[in-house]
Amino acid sequence: MPRGRNVGYSLTAWWGVDLHAAAISSLANVTQTLRVLRRNRARLPLLLVLLALLALVLSGCTTDTPQNTFDTKGEVADAQAKSFLIAMWPAIVIMIGVLGGIVLIALRWRERDPNQPPPKQVHGNTRLEIAWTIAPAVLLLAIGVPMVAQIADLGREPADDAYIINVVGQRYSWLFEYPEEIDSEGKPIQTVNEAHIPVGREVSFQLRSVDVIHSFWVPKLGGKRDVFPCNLVTPEPEAPPTPHGERPPCDGGQMNILWLKADEPGSFSGQCAEYCGLEHARMTMTIHADAQADFDAWVKEKLAGSSGGGN
Amino acid sequence: MATVTVPKRSALAEALAGARHAADTGHGVLSWIATVDHKRIGMLYGISAFLLFLVGGLEALLIRTQLIVPESGVLTSDQYNRLFTMHGVTMVFMVVMPLSAAFFNLLVPLMIGARDVAFPRLNAFSYWSFLGGAIFLNASFFTRDIFSGELGAPDAGWFGYAPLSLPDFTPGHGMDFYALGLQIMGLSSLAGGLNFAVTILNMRAPGMTLFRMPVFVWMTLVTSFLIIFAMPVIAVALFELTFDRLFNANFFNTEAGGNPILWQHMFWLFGHPEVYILILPAFGIISEILPTFSRKPLFGYPFVVFSGIAIGFMSWGVWVHHMYTTGLGTIANSAFGISTILIGVPTGIKIFNWMGTMFGGVIRLRVPMMFAIGAVATFTIGGLSGITHSMVPSDYQQQDSYYVVAHFHYVLFGGAIFALFGGIFYWAPKFTARMFNETLGHVQFWLMMIGFNLTFFPMHISGLLGMPRRIYTYSDGMGWDLWNLMSSIGAFTIAASILVFIANYVYTFVMKRGREAGDDPWDARTLEWSLPSPVPHYNFAEIPQVHSLDDFWHRKYREDAEGNVLPVVAGGAVEVAHGGDGGGHEEAGHGIHLPSPSYFPLIAALGLPVMATGLIYDYAIVPVGAALLVVGLYGWALEPATEED
Numbered sequence: 001m002p003r004g005r006n007v008g009y010s011l012t013a014w015w016g017v018d019l020h021a022a023a024i025s026s027l028a029n030v031t032q033t034l035r036v037l038r039r040n041r042a043r044l045p046l047l048l049v050l051l052a053l054l055a056l057v058l059s060g061c062t063t064d065t066p067q068n069t070f071d072t073k074g075e076v077a078d079a080q081a082k083s084f085l086i087a088m089w090p091a092i093v094i095m096i097g098v099l100g101g102i103v104l105i106a107l108r109w110r111e112r113d114p115n116q117p118p119p120k121q122v123h124g125n126t127r128l129e130i131a132w133t134i135a136p137a138v139l140l141l142a143i144g145v146p147m148v149a150q151i152a153d154l155g156r157e158p159a160d161d162a163y164i165i166n167v168v169g170q171r172y173s174w175l176f177e178y179p180e181e182i183d184s185e186g187k188p189i190q191t192v193n194e195a196h197i198p199v200g201r202e203v204s205f206q207l208r209s210v211d212v213i214h215s216f217w218v219p220k221l222g223g224k225r226d227v228f229p230c231n232l233v234t235p236e237p238e239a240p241p242t243p244h245g246e247r248p249p250c251d252g253g254q255m256n257i258l259w260l261k262a263d264e265p266g267s268f269s270g271q272c273a274e275y276c277g278l279e280h281a282r283m284t285m286t287i288h289a290d291a292q293a294d295f296d297a298w299v300k301e302k303l304a305g306s307s308g309g310g311n
Numbered sequence: 312m313a314t315v316t317v318p319k320r321s322a323l324a325e326a327l328a329g330a331r332h333a334a335d336t337g338h339g340v341l342s343w344i345a346t347v348d349h350k351r352i353g354m355l356y357g358i359s360a361f362l363l364f365l366v367g368g369l370e371a372l373l374i375r376t377q378l379i380v381p382e383s384g385v386l387t388s389d390q391y392n393r394l395f396t397m398h399g400v401t402m403v404f405m406v407v408m409p410l411s412a413a414f415f416n417l418l419v420p421l422m423i424g425a426r427d428v429a430f431p432r433l434n435a436f437s438y439w440s441f442l443g444g445a446i447f448l449n450a451s452f453f454t455r456d457i458f459s460g461e462l463g464a465p466d467a468g469w470f471g472y473a474p475l476s477l478p479d480f481t482p483g484h485g486m487d488f489y490a491l492g493l494q495i496m497g498l499s500s501l502a503g504g505l506n507f508a509v510t511i512l513n514m515r516a517p518g519m520t521l522f523r524m525p526v527f528v529w530m531t532l533v534t535s536f537l538i539i540f541a542m543p544v545i546a547v548a549l550f551e552l553t554f555d556r557l558f559n560a561n562f563f564n565t566e567a568g569g570n571p572i573l574w575q576h577m578f579w580l581f582g583h584p585e586v587y588i589l590i591l592p593a594f595g596i597i598s599e600i601l602p603t604f605s606r607k608p609l610f611g612y613p614f615v616v617f618s619g620i621a622i623g624f625m626s627w628g629v630w631v632h633h634m635y636t637t638g639l640g641t642i643a644n645s646a647f648g649i650s651t652i653l654i655g656v657p658t659g660i661k662i663f664n665w666m667g668t669m670f671g672g673v674i675r676l677r678v679p680m681m682f683a684i685g686a687v688a689t690f691t692i693g694g695l696s697g698i699t700h701s702m703v704p705s706d707y708q709q710q711d712s713y714y715v716v717a718h719f720h721y722v723l724f725g726g727a728i729f730a731l732f733g734g735i736f737y738w739a740p741k742f743t744a745r746m747f748n749e750t751l752g753h754v755q756f757w758l759m760m761i762g763f764n765l766t767f768f769p770m771h772i773s774g775l776l777g778m779p780r781r782i783y784t785y786s787d788g789m790g791w792d793l794w795n796l797m798s799s800i801g802a803f804t805i806a807a808s809i810l811v812f813i814a815n816y817v818y819t820f821v822m823k824r825g826r827e828a829g830d831d832p833w834d835a836r837t838l839e840w841s842l843p844s845p846v847p848h849y850n851f852a853e854i855p856q857v858h859s860l861d862d863f864w865h866r867k868y869r870e871d872a873e874g875n876v877l878p879v880v881a882g883g884a885v886e887v888a889h890g891g892d893g894g895g896h897e898e899a900g901h902g903i904h905l906p907s908p909s910y911f912p913l914i915a916a917l918g919l920p921v922m923a924t925g926l927i928y929d930y931a932i933v934p935v936g937a938a939l940l941v942v943g944l945y946g947w948a949l950e951p952a953t954e955e956d
Contacts, residue, residue, distance in 0.1 A: 057772060065790025067777020069708045077708070084705035091695035098691045101666055106684055109605075110674045119673045121874040124611035124664075132663040133614075133656060140652045143702065147652075148645045150704040155641035171480075212475040213571060215636060215711060219777040223707020226637045228572070229474060229565040253565040254572070256638040273711040273779045275468050277480060278388045281782035 066269040067219040073289070074262045076154060076222030083150050086143050158204035158259035165195060166206045169214035169227040169272065172279035181299050189302045196288045198295040199262050207256045208232070212277065216258060218270030218287050225258035226274055262289030345908035347431035350742060350846060352438050353416030357735075359442055360409035366449065367401035368809060370394045375766075375802035378795045381787045391783035393462045393485065397449075399469030400489065403589065404496050405445045407723060410731050411592035412437070412500075415507050415531050417742060421839035421846065422525045424516025424855045429509040431906040432947060433502050439916030441499040447920040448492030454484055465489035468781065470582070471552065473563030473574040478556055484927050490553045491923035497542045497549070498919070504538030507531055516838075518857035522616070525837045525861075526609060529616045530595030533623040534588050540627075541584040548577035557926060572637060579630035587626040589723055590690075591619060593730035594661060597683045600733050601665055603835045604680035605672030608861055611664040618657035618664075625654045635703050636710045644703045651701035658694055662687060677833070678752030682733030685760050689725025693718055696771065711781075714774025720767045729759070732812070740828030744844040747825060751815040755808045762804025769794035769801075836864040849903045909950060915943025 064071055072078045109119075166177040166188075178189040197203045207216050208230035217224035230250035262268070272283035290298060343351060373394050377386040386394065416434065420427055428434050454463030465485040467476040476486050511532045515524070524532075552574070554560035561567035563574050602609045609615060631639060631647035665687050674680070696718040700706040709715055732755075740746050773794040778785065785791055819825030831840045838855060839846070841863045859865050869877045918940030925932030 065776050065788075067789060069775050069777055080704045080708050083702045084699055084708070087699040087702045087705065091698055095692060095695050098662060098666070099688050102669070102684060102688055105666060105669045106674055106676065109669065109672050110676055116673050118606040118868065118876040119671055121608055121870050121876060122610065122667075122671060123608050123874075124614070124667070128667070129611050129614045129660070129664075133660055136659045137653065137656045140655055140698070141649075143698075144649050144652050147648055147702050147704065151641050151645050151648065154704055154707070155644065212480050213472055217777075217779070219708060223704070224636050224710060225707075228637075231565065252568050252570075254638065269777075271779060271782075274472070275392075275711075275781040276475060278392065280392075281388065281784050 067271075069219045071220055073264055073266060073268060074221040074260055076260050077220055079150055079154060080223050083147060086146055090139060090143065158257065159202045162202040162204040162259055163198060164204045164206060165197070167195075167208070167216060167227065169207070169209040169211075169216070169276075169283075171211050171277050172272070172283040174216075174272075174283070174285045178299070181303060183303050189299065191302075193285045194288065195285065196290055196295055196298050197260075197262060198292050199265050199289045200292070202259050202261045205258045205260065207258060208250070208253070213274050214272045214276050214283065215274035216270070217273040218260065218268050218285070220266075220268045221260040221262055221270075221287065221289075222258070224273045225256050228256060229253040230255045262287075265289050265291055265294070342908065344913060345910050347427070347435050347906045347909055347912075348848060349416045349420050349428050349431065349434060350848075352434055353413045353418075354742065355438055356409045356416060356441070357413035359438075359445070360406050360413060363401055363405040363409075363445060363449075365809070367398055367406055368806065370398040370401065372802055372806055374398060375799040377783060378785075379799040380796070381785050381789070381792055383784060386783065387460070388783040389466070390460065390462055392466045392468075392781075393452075393464040395781060396466055396468050396485075396489075397452075397464045400448065400465065400493070402723070403469065403585070404493060405441075405448075407589045407727050407731070408496075408500060409441055409445075411534070411589070411727075412441070412503055414527075414592060414596065414731070414734055414738075415503070415534075417738060418839060419507060419510060419528055419531055420514070421741075421842065421850060422528050422837050423511060423514060423519050424838055424851060424857060425510065425514040426850045426854075426903065426905060428506050429514055430506050432909050432912050433506050435909065435912035436916050436947075437499045437503040437506065439913045440502070440919055441496055443916050443920040444492050444495030444499060447495065447923060448488055451485055451488035451492075454488075463488075470578060471574070472578075473552065473555070473569075473571045474565060476552060476556075476574075477563060487553070487556055487927045488923075490549045490556060491926060494546060494549045494553070495919045495923060497546050499916075500538050501542040501546075504535040504542065508535040508539065511535070516851075516854050516857050518862075522613065523857055523860045523862070525595075526598035526612065526615055526619070527592075527595035527837075530591045530598070530619050533619050534591045537584045537588050537591070537623055537626065541581045541588065544577055545581035545585075548574060548581065551577075553926075572634075575634055575637065576630070579633040580627075582633065583630040584623075584626045586719075586722070587622055589727050591622065593686065593727040594619060596730045596734040596737075597665060597686055598661075599837065600679050600683040600737050601668045601687075602861075603737075603833050604675045604677060604683070605669045606675070606834070607668060607672040608836070608864075609664070610667030610670070611660075612860060614660055615664050618660040621657040622654065625650065625657070629654055632701060632706070635706045648701060648703040652698065655694060655698050655701075662691055662694075675833075677736075678747065678749060678756060679733045679737035679833075681753065681756045682729050682736065685756065686726055686729035686733060689721055689729060689760075689763065693721025693725055696721060709774060711779055712774035713770040713778045713780060716780055717767050717770035717774060720770070724763060724767070729763075732756075732759075737833070738839075740832050741839055741842075741844050742846060743820060743825075744828050745819055745823070745825035746828050746832060747819050748815050751811055751818065755811040755815065758804055758808035758811060762801045762806075762808055765801030765804060766798050767801070769797040773798075831863075834867070836861040838863055841866070849905055852903075907951075909947065911943045911947035911950065913943075915940050915947060918943060 069077065069084075070081050072081050164179055166179055168175040168177065174193050174195075176191045176195040181189045183189065205216060205225075207225060207227040209227045211229065213229070214227040215224045216227050230253040232250065266289055268287045268289065270285045270287060272280055276283065343355065346352060346355075373386060374391065377383055377391055416428070419425075449464075451464045452462050455461035457463070463483065463485055465471075465481075465488060466483075467481045467486050467489070471486065471489060474480060476489075478486075511524070511528055521529075551560070551562040555562050555564065555569075561569045563569045563571050565571060598609055598615055628650045629647060631643055632651040635644055635648075669684075696714070700709040700714065700718065736747055736752055773791045776790050776794070778789070778791045778794075785795075828844050830842065830844050833840075838857070841855070842850065855862070867879055869879055871877060918936045918938070921936030921939060922933050923936070925934075925936055
């Protein structure tokens with residue numbers, strides 16, 4: 001199935017640059033707006049405040065901050081940001097309609113004279129009721145269809161050539177094991193709180209915890225997946241890589257698999273998203289996405305380093 | 312005999328005097344402690360919940376103070392974790408639920424034309440066990456050396472996810488207090504839910520058919536059934552947690568084959584209906600306030616009622632949206648994603664009907680109306696942001712981020728708390744005969760509205776910028792500083808609005824400067840406004856005969872076929888309002904039977920926290936609590952329901 005990237009528009013451009021430009025141009029038009037509204041001087045400060053807030057909000061979402069869920073660097077995060085926008089734009093339109101409607105109604109029909117008699121008593125309108133039952137249902141189902149497609153898309157098993165990394169969550173650090181990179185002593189490469197992954201290749205993170213529930217989250221690459229306690233059936237330290245599509249068995253608990261794919265090199269920050277205790281806030285990690293050659297070099301160096309260390 | 316010649320009216324007056332005497336036995340504190348009067352219990356609920364609202368708010372202010380800048384050291388992580396846990400537990404179980412219960416108690420009997428609830432002493436038991444549970448749970452703060460900054464409160468979050476909530480990971484007694492305290496308050500809610508369901512189904516005045524009930528009563532009925540079915544679920548979960556913690560059972564212990572996700576299913580199977588338990592009473596309040604201040608009937612009454620019922624049913628089929636990231640698979644996530652999206656339909660129907668109610672009205676922008684309109688507006692934002700993360704793939708990013716924190720505060724603060732304040736301003740005159748100061752009320756509303764949006768709107772953005780919930784600090788350079796600063800400033804603005812409310816309360820009731828209210832200050836529509844203010848102990852001198860929806864309005868105004876309003880002949884309304892017209896409904900000779908005050912509900916309720924304390928500290932105390940409970944229940948069962956004449 002063709003994925004978001006190939007559809008022909010760049011998501012960051014849609015969300016970021018275009019809107020940013022729109023905000024700037026709307027600010028540039030302020031003078032004209034002022035002219036139009038000069039008879040309503042009392043409401044100008046309010047308008048200015050609203051415009052300033054809008055600009056602030058837009059600037060917030062376009063900044064290049066380490067865990068911005070819209071500054072996406074992989075196809076999973078792309079699809080998820082798009083899923084958000086599919087719901088967000090209709091939501092914003094409805095919000096403006098409803099809030100504007102409420103304010104307008106309250107102002108238009110407010111009591112002007114304390115002796116005003118009660119208005120005409122309207123009890124309801126069945127056609128309207130049917131309309132505003134069916135219309136939202138249709139709209140919601142319309143956004144529900146792409147949602148289900150995306151769920152299926154993201155929920156598939158990792159590709160056959162996915163690169164496997166075992167992730168062990170423990171209070172309050174992340175242990176990464178590379179079962180495909182075995183050193184001379186038969187042990188896999190291990191890193192703590194930092195992991196390297198190859199760019200452009202699906203990476204299958206096999207998630208388990210040795211204590212409480214954590215959640216593995218690298219926002220620029222994709223959404224989170226919970227990390228449950230799982231006692232591996234095979235004794236530590238190492239379970240052989242299981243065939244794709246099969247989860248390594250747990251003796252109690254469960255193992256979740258999350259696949260992510262980085263589209264460009266870079267270092268992406270992530271952290272535990274499920275409250276896990278005292279230092280939950282400090283349970284952070286960095287995922288370095290390297291071009292394949294750089295990644296291979298890193299693996300080689302690690303392998304040499306770990307056997308050289310004689311540990 | 313002389314008595315034979317006495318007119319019927321005097322027999323009624325005699326009966327009233329007797330009833331007043333029975334309800335008045337002993338003024339002062341004792342009469343409140345032993346009260347079974349639904350109005351007094353309602354006020355006790357309201358005052359207790361408001362005090363706990365201040366506690367929960369203080370916890371929120373500490374949280375926001377800690378997060379005001381990155382790497383702040385105002386609180387330790389241990390203190391922070393206990394405070395956010397207690398903030399959630401307090402606001403859900405000890406503020407919004409009991410505030411709603413306060414309104415159920417104050418209003419339901421009056422709105423359906425009854426003299427009390429079906430089980431007045433069970434009602435008192437509900438209140439005392441709620442208060443006992445709340446004090447018990449908050450007492451946990453003091454179980455460590457609080458003066459050196461060691462808090463003893465629960466520390467695994469209000470959601471108490473296992474295995475974090477097991478003693479291996481949260482040693483100490485905090486989570487024991489959580490499990491047992493919530494159990495006690497759950498029992499209290501369960502008793503209340505049963506009481507109000509029976510009251511509404513059985514105690515309605517003649518002519519008060521189900522579809523002549525005010526929407527608030529309908530929403531109370533739906534909420535009561537949600538409580539009846541949801542509370543047992545959390546009770547089972549809490550018992551399992553208690554057994555795991557105290558008796559080394561293994562329901563959630565992975566090492567012994569237990570299953571941590573079992574807790575999540577039970578918690579959210581309770582937890583999502585709970586969300587509607589919190590919001591439906593607020594919907595009911597909004598549906599009463601908007602028509603009164605628009606001077607029009609509620610638009611689409613049957614649709615508002617049925618959408619409330621639909622929400623009640625659908626609330627049972629959406630719990631997995633709290634668990635999208637747990638890896639339940641594509642089928643579960645798709646099914647619950649669709650059901651979650653669709654619950655927006657009945658909610659939308661309510662919002663559109665509220666707009667329809669205001670449309671074309673004569674809208675009086677008094678304080679209750681401002682809060683009701685504010686609640687509709689902010690709830691709309693909360694509902695729509697809910698749609699955005701009901702989109703499962705989108706939720707993979709937003710789950711457990713500040714985006715979700717923003718969402719549910721828009722729903723539960725923006726929706727519920729605003730509506731509840733609207734209800735306080737609306738109905739306080741009925742029970743106190745005084746009006747809150749209007750200016751202070753508007754000041755409070757605007758401060759709260761601005762503070763609320765300043766606090767919670769930026770959380771959408773910090774969440775989308777990847778800030779997880781429940782972190783006690785964050786480092787510089789994450790891009791979250793500005794948004795957290797705004798949230799913290801907003802939180803203190805909300806605090807200022809609450810101070811204005813307290814000032815208004817002091818001005819109105821302590822200094823007694825509030826205007827006299829009269830019986831019907833808002834030209835309202837429902838039966839409670841036909842009674843004198845404050846409402847007499849016996850509520851209705853005569854049980855009213857109900858002829859239509861908004862019966863009281865129709866006693867004041869006639870309506871022609873086109874819906875134009877014609878006032879009833881002058882004087883008629885007043886006479887009918889006090890039920891003194893003697894127009895054929897008089898039930899002379901029927902004395903008013905009001906239940907007598909009783910201490911036994913309090914004694915029985917007291918047994919519960921004593922037993923819980925014993926379970927935590929010394930099993931020897933458990934029989935003491937059990938004895939209190941048994942004595943209370945026996946006394947309760949054996950004492951006569953009404954004083955003998």
